[in-house]
Amino acid sequence: MKSQGVGAVQRASADSLLPARPGSRPQPGEPGSTLAGLLREHVKGTTEQHRTSQDAARQRLDALGSSRSGTTLHVAGALHLAQRAFLPPDEEGYARLRRLDSSLRPIEAAFPQVGTDIEICRLTCAMLEGAWRSRALAPPREEERTTACACPLCRRLPTPPARTLDDYSWRQSAGRPLSVKAWPYREELDSVLTAGWIWVRQMNDLHQDLGLRHRFEDDILVFHEYKRVIDTIDTTSLTQLVEGRLAESFSTNSARALVCGLYAAHKRSADEYWLQQHHAGGVVLPQTNPLGQSTYPLLQMLDCLFWHVSPDTELWQEEHLASLLLCRVVDDMADVRVDALTGEISNFWLADMPTHTKALYAACAIALIKYGCMPEAHSSMWNTWLMTSTIVWMGLTGRHALWFDGITQDLLPAEACPLCDLQPHACTGILTDGTTLTISARPTAPALSVRTAELSARCRAQYPRTWPLLDAELHAFEALHGPWHGNIDSAWEILRRTYVAAVEASMAAPSTERARHVQQDAGAVGSEQFYTLYDPGTGREDTALLAYMFGCAHPHFLWNATGYRPSALAGDWLDG
Numbered sequence: 001m002k003s004q005g006v007g008a009v010q011r012a013s014a015d016s017l018l019p020a021r022p023g024s025r026p027q028p029g030e031p032g033s034t035l036a037g038l039l040r041e042h043v044k045g046t047t048e049q050h051r052t053s054q055d056a057a058r059q060r061l062d063a064l065g066s067s068r069s070g071t072t073l074h075v076a077g078a079l080h081l082a083q084r085a086f087l088p089p090d091e092e093g094y095a096r097l098r099r100l101d102s103s104l105r106p107i108e109a110a111f112p113q114v115g116t117d118i119e120i121c122r123l124t125c126a127m128l129e130g131a132w133r134s135r136a137l138a139p140p141r142e143e144e145r146t147t148a149c150a151c152p153l154c155r156r157l158p159t160p161p162a163r164t165l166d167d168y169s170w171r172q173s174a175g176r177p178l179s180v181k182a183w184p185y186r187e188e189l190d191s192v193l194t195a196g197w198i199w200v201r202q203m204n205d206l207h208q209d210l211g212l213r214h215r216f217e218d219d220i221l222v223f224h225e226y227k228r229v230i231d232t233i234d235t236t237s238l239t240q241l242v243e244g245r246l247a248e249s250f251s252t253n254s255a256r257a258l259v260c261g262l263y264a265a266h267k268r269s270a271d272e273y274w275l276q277q278h279h280a281g282g283v284v285l286p287q288t289n290p291l292g293q294s295t296y297p298l299l300q301m302l303d304c305l306f307w308h309v310s311p312d313t314e315l316w317q318e319e320h321l322a323s324l325l326l327c328r329v330v331d332d333m334a335d336v337r338v339d340a341l342t343g344e345i346s347n348f349w350l351a352d353m354p355t356h357t358k359a360l361y362a363a364c365a366i367a368l369i370k371y372g373c374m375p376e377a378h379s380s381m382w383n384t385w386l387m388t389s390t391i392v393w394m395g396l397t398g399r400h401a402l403w404f405d406g407i408t409q410d411l412l413p414a415e416a417c418p419l420c421d422l423q424p425h426a427c428t429g430i431l432t433d434g435t436t437l438t439i440s441a442r443p444t445a446p447a448l449s450v451r452t453a454e455l456s457a458r459c460r461a462q463y464p465r466t467w468p469l470l471d472a473e474l475h476a477f478e479a480l481h482g483p484w485h486g487n488i489d490s491a492w493e494i495l496r497r498t499y500v501a502a503v504e505a506s507m508a509a510p511s512t513e514r515a516r517h518v519q520q521d522a523g524a525v526g527s528e529q530f531y532t533l534y535d536p537g538t539g540r541e542d543t544a545l546l547a548y549m550f551g552c553a554h555p556h557f558l559w560n561a562t563g564y565r566p567s568a569l570a571g572d573w574l575d576g
Helices: 029-042 048-063 091-110 111-139 142-146 165-171 192-204 226-232 235-243 252-278 295-307 318-342 353-374 386-397 452-461 467-481 488-497 499-507 511-533 539-551
Strands: 071-075 435-439
Touching: 029 111, 029 467, 071 192, 071 353, 091 226, 091 252, 111 165, 111 252, 165 318, 192 386, 192 511, 192 539, 235 353, 252 353, 295 318, 318 353, 353 386, 353 488, 353 539, 386 511, 386 539, 435 511, 452 488, 467 499, 488 499, 488 511, 488 539, 499 511, 511 539
Parallel strands: none
Antiparallel strands: 071 435
């Protein structure tokens, strides 16, 4: 992250960024408002190139009969909403913040160019501590979540199935289902998370090498698993490295990675502390948390900014930040029930905000996935493939509940479906000035291109019940994307074992076993076919098609992951 002047938000000393000691009254500017102001000061407006690309995409859809008019739904900009005040940390939380600061100081002294990163880290950790204590001591506001809403989105919210912790044994990040190493050495990087990052970087860097494609030894990949973070970061050795001024082999990017690793270690330590208090009977943690529409993005932005490395010139662009946040929303949509069971605080669907707001954010994620299927979306910034690759990676690892929790019986008709008719949108104002979604008749291509027609023909021959639905979705996809030039064999193998299999399961009698089979086989086909997405000729084409089918196509298995059924906390499995 490129350090910049904070302007109206004056840089504070490390001590002043730490919250007051327990017993003091919560102050509205400590630290959420300060963090929101810092981010507002850094955010850069949408680029002219991005606006031009959006206009070109809109004009192309208009030519296919897309309508600009229809039902509109507005999402307020999160950074301009009032920040919720949290209780100050307890003594243990205050001690954790002091330890964090002692680790951040030598990095800040040696690498002043990451001063903004460090300031965000301090503020975010302070807010996290306050949010946990407020969750434990302040009762949730149930009335905000139970208010009935008749909007087109809330009317389609699904009823979620009940789950237990054992249902999520597949959620661990290391090893399966991507059994082939992403790198020929460095065993600790053999994980589904690392493979996903490498793939995204190759897609982003296909035509120009910005020096980010293979930075696996010098960036956040080293710190990608929360459960290993504390063991990975040796503060004493870190201090020696920094004080030794090993700038030749220890770059600014490494300093950023260390800041992120320290944040991850702090987050896990705070999570486990409060869960231990809960299990010991010291506090009773509710199945909600005090994160609202303004505080949730603030807590998530540190994760987003660090996990997804981008060029400094693009880091604070509004369109980049919107993509980062909505990728996190997709993750939280699908992961909600396991996080409810483990008690983790940062999950979006456990946040203390109205159901309608959550539905709006889910719709924004779907609208951005649709936008990411369009060629105009990928011309202006390096990280524009992030959302489309995220949804495909989730579907092909089995790590999230896209198929397992997304099986719904008795498919609703696609006609007049607000999710099908949700127009593609870049959602660039979701953090700042807000964004407005439109629901109107979706465009459809008059005829399929040669390769897409072959996919349709294979489905008609092998799965005649599903064929009308798949054929209609392929027409809708090509309206967004244009003629598809992907790998027919690998795309069909993946589709028939994920999307088509899930649709077939939805037409049959309810069966948890059948749903689990689809979810597990999605991971198996991901292990078998993931390498095909690296192909420079067809990888992006296949990614766009799979992103549409996994995230946007009727019956919207992604949307079916928005449901949430609370149950008792049952573990501290924080392998997020």
